Amino acid sequence: MKVGKTWAAGLMFVVSLAAVGPAWADPATDTYNQGTRLLETGRAEEAIVYFDRAALPSVGDPPGHSGRGAAWSKKGDFAEAIIDLDREIELDPLNPWAHGMRGRHLRLRLQAG
Numbered sequence: 001m002k003v004g005k006t007w008a009a010g011l012m013f014v015v016s017l018a019a020v021g022p023a024w025a026d027p028a029t030d031t032y033n034q035g036t037r038l039l040e041t042g043r044a045e046e047a048i049v050y051f052d053r054a055a056l057p058s059v060g061d062p063p064g065h066s067g068r069g070a071a072w073s074k075k076g077d078f079a080e081a082i083i084d085l086d087r088e089i090e091l092d093p094l095n096p097w098a099h100g101m102r103g104r105h106l107r108l109r110l111q112a113g
Contacts, residue, residue, distance in 0.1 A: 028054050028064065035067050044074040055087075065091065066098050069105070078109035 035050030048071045054064030069084035085102040088095060 044071040047071040
């Protein structure tokens with residue numbers, strides 16, 4: 001019976017870590033997530049700063065480029081969005097989301113004139 005309680009306590013500990021996120025979380029992911037939260041609240045200019053940090057070569061976070069591309073798009077700067085999505089595709093060529101978003105932004109850029 002003691003083994004069962006120990007196992008259950010260990011499981012609860014793991015579940016609690018998953019719920020709050022690990023203390024050793026990747027700084028690039030944290031920075032990307034902060035940028036995403038800002039973008040979701042319409043604060044594109046501030047989000048770009050966080051995506052800039054996430055996309056630094058020393059951090060090497062390809063999603064930082066796509067996040068920054070989304071922020072540029074929100075600001076109406078489709079040319080900058082395409083540049084960032086091109087970089088994302090260069091770093092992660094099998095990312096279907098980046099390819100799809102790049103096509104969407106090319107269309108938006110053409111429509112905007």
